[in-house]
Amino acid sequence: MASAGAAALARALLAWALVALPLALPQPHGRRKVVEKEASFDTTYADWVDADLLNIYAFNHSVRRNWTEGVRVSVNVLSDHKDLPVLFVVRQKEAVVSFQVPLILRGLYQRKYAYQEVSRTLCQPQTKAEVETQHFYVDVSTLSLNASYQLRVTRVENFVLRTNERFGFNATAAQPQYFKYEFPEGVDSVVVKVTSAMAFPCSVISIQDILVGLGGGTSIRVTRDARWGLTPPLPPQCPVYDLDNNVAFIGMYQTMTKKAAITVQKKDFPSNSFYVVVVVKTEDEACGGALPYYPLSKHASPDEPVDQHNRQKMLEVMVSPAITSEAYVSSVLFCLGIFLSFYVLTLVIACWESCRQQKRKGLLAAMDSPSLDTGHARSIPDSFLGRAPYDSYGYGSFGNGSSSSAEGVTDSMGSAEVSYGYVGQEQFKRRTPSAPMRPLSIAMGERSLENVAGRPRLDSLSSIEEDDYDTLADIDYDKNVIRTKQYLCVADLARKDKRVLRKKYQIYFWNIATIAVFYALPVVQLVITYQTVVNVTGNQDICYYNFLCAHPLGNLSAFNNILSNLGYVLLGLLFLLIILQREINYNRALMRNDANALECGIPKHFGLFYAMGTALMMEGLLSACYHVCPNYTNFQFDTSFMYMIAGLCMLKLYQKRHPDINASAYSAYACLALVIFFSVIGVVFGKGNTAFWIVFSVIHIVATLLLSTQLYYMGRWKLDSGILRRILHVLYTDCIRQCSGPMYVDRMVLLVMGNIINWSLAAYGLIVRPNDFASYLLAIGICNLLLYFAFYIIMKLRSGERIKLIPLLCIVGTSVVWGFALFFFFQGLSTWQKTPAESREHNRDCILLDFFDDHDIWHFLSSIAMFGSFLVLLTLDDDLDCVQRDKIYVF
Secondary structure, eight states, X not given: OHHHHHHXXXXXXXXXXXXXXXXXXXXXXXXXXXXXXXXXXXOEEEEEEOTTEEEEEEEEEEEETTOOOEEEEEEEEOSOOTTSOEEEEEEOSSOXXXXXXXXEEEOGGGOEEEESEEEEEEOXXXXXXXXXXXXXXXXXXXSSSOEEEEEXXXXXXXXXXXXXXXXXXXXXXXXXXXXXXXXXXXOOEEEEEEEOSOOOSOEEEEEEOOEEEOSTTOEEEOOXXXXXXXXXXXXXXXXXXXXXXXXXXSSEEEEESSEEEEEEEGGGOTTSEEEEEEEEOSOSGGGTOOOOOOOOOSSSOTTOOEEXXXXXXXXXXXXXXXXXXXXXXXXXXXXXXXXXXXXXXXXXXXXXXXXXXXXXXXXXHHHHSBOTTTSSBOOOOGGGGTSOXXXXXXXXXXXXXXXXXXXXBOOOTTSSEEEEOOTTSOOEEEEOOSSOOOGGGGGGOXXXXXXXXXXXXXXXXTTXXXXXXXTTTTOHHHHHHHHTOSSOBGGGGOOSOHHHHHHHHHHHHHHHHHHHHHHHHHHHHHHHHHHHHHHHHOBTTSXXXXXXXXXXXXXXXXXXXXXXXXXXXXXXXXXXXXXXXXXXXXXXXXXTTOHHHHHBSSOOOOHHHHHHHHHHHHHHHHHHHHHHSOOTTSTHHHXXXXXXXXXXXXXXXXXXXXXXXXXXXHHHHHHHHHHHHHHHHHHHHOTTOHHHHHHHHHHHHHHHHHHHHHHHTTTOOOOSTTHHHHHHHHHIIXXXXXXOOOSSHHHHHHHHXXXXXXXXXXXXXXXXXXXXXXXXXXXXXXXHHHHHHHHHHHHHHHTTOOOOHHHHHHHHHHHHHHHHHHHHHTTOOOOTTSOHHHHHTTOOOOOBTTTBOHHHHHHHHHHHHHHHHHHHHHHTXXXXXXXXXXXXXXX
16 A cells, blocks of 8 residues: 555656646747758858747758868857857768857866857768769857857868978967878878968867768777778768867877978878868967966956957968888988998908008018028017107106116016016016027017016906905005005006906996896887877877978887987997907917017906997997987986996096006996986976086085095095095195195196086086086086096107007097087987977978988987097007006006
């Protein structure tokens, strides 16, 4: 009973609701009147509409099968009823487009902007007949009491863009424009270029794909990527996403101020056609402009839309064919040819040098044989050996500071041991055979080398550590006496066992190889993800390419920027092969107890050279990864190994004359890691941050002072609690009590110049605060490297040494190449310090083979210049290979 009563009550309530609900709804004043009018193109209809009136305008036009023509509907609502807009519905054969006026578009922070004038383009439905008359209708309705409007429908004569022809037009946020382009026969790729003389208002350029009709009111959108296998059976149809709030829904798009360029490949559009859509944004913030003034009066609602009036932009569009597949092949071959030619040149020079050495050995053997006339060995002039006599090595202001160091060298031809010592030091014993030296030793100068043929130099290093085995016998006083001499020779700083140092410097190579593997793997994975996101979303603002010269290949958007990094890898590998050959020759000389290899020339340690070659290869790999999608978040991929290369070059230059006291691999890489850390912090937080620049400048100056002290005292100082007391003592004794000049004049000159430059760079950074902190930090490293290299060259020449032909040619050629490389580097084709639209203002066309741009040429030239710089470091002291180490001065 209870359930039956409840059901009856429910039925009664439902019946009452059905009767009462129509009475509660607002009733129209009467039956809505529908007025249908025949309308024609290019005629302005000034009319009105209210809640009781529906105006329908009927248009018809002829459609031809092989001719595409756009239709544009323009309306202007004269009444100001923002809460009761006028609704326009355009009904076509296969599409419906509707919009309201005032048109409300949203910006940042949900700001609303109202537009009274609206224009929309209708694309023409296709026909199979030769000529067909099609009808479409424009319905106008509103809930307002009275709304006046103007309606005009026109044909878009240039709706289909022509190849290599410019077309100018205007656009606003409420009056977007789009055009159709069809691929000609034989063209597989085109570049859509849009330009404007006006930077603002900000606009968006979109390449949109195809809506495929399936019948029954259903349609699907074909993706840009043809890999998904969707093949449209019909040509492009409406609607097109051409408003600021929906233009990013499909297709490829990028923001624009003055320039925009998008490369479109035919394989991604199976219908062989696409739309070029141009939309003006409601705000300029996305293009780097300021947000508009948003007035809020006391009586206005925060949701009240703002009228932007006539926010219009004039643009030009041109579609031109991109390069062909033959251009890709020729560019790859060109790139390979340039760098493989260095391999050929190196092989030719190696063969020439080998033949020259063989000829010299044959002549030496002939000279060394007894004369038929006298029975004595022939003498060999020093000039034939390719060097000046040792006595001709004057050392400028050094005088005879180390001339007595040879007095400790004694010859004991009949004994099994030869003592080799230094003035004021204990003599060190070296094991030698008792056999007499060959007569050839007479030809090695007026003072023949002692017969040094000690233990093999390639013993196992497994149980040798620098802390456990030290030729200085761990006597700290001994080190202080030697390293604080006023005039040092290389022999003073080459006293540690070669096996120990060999292992120490090999760690540089193994450490950088380990760093490279752990660094490169996540980098490769990350940039692949970036490229995938760009391909899937179509957002080309993610990556900062030079879009006017970005040639895609496969999934890569800018293959040319990646290919141009091949030089770093190939030339880095070539440098490693050169070092390997040199090390093999040196080890062979040690195994046969060659006197020159044992006791002459700059000590040969190849670990740093291997690290430099590996760093050059990694710079190429990581630069290529960076250029897969260059942007703000992965800039360090391109610069990390540049810092390493600069640091390793300085370390190698210092190691040449300071082999015993050079920095260990662990401390060196720790310092370089700190530099990279500051680089990241500076880019992320340094822009306009005064506190950061103050802290960095202080750290820069303090680090410069500490390094200067380390270099001046050859590492014989300590940073502890007594450092201030010792500094005051030195200032008192050397500056106040007696005014004496610096003990190490040459070192002081270098360090003073270095401090002036670094303090100036620190002041420049603190005052100017450059936006590109990564380049600023790299400039600091390069300036210090150039300063030290110039000092090294000057001191080498001042010491009476000479530069051979090959290093001289390398210096001159490398300097010229560096000059051209820096010219192309500073062209600045893009910059992630600005918005993507502002960055595209710097884009330029290709300048080499229609494939490579200025930055690609920078890659070519800088890789060659770095390779040449490495060769300079490798061969710079080849003139000292036959000079005893106690004749080679340290500076």
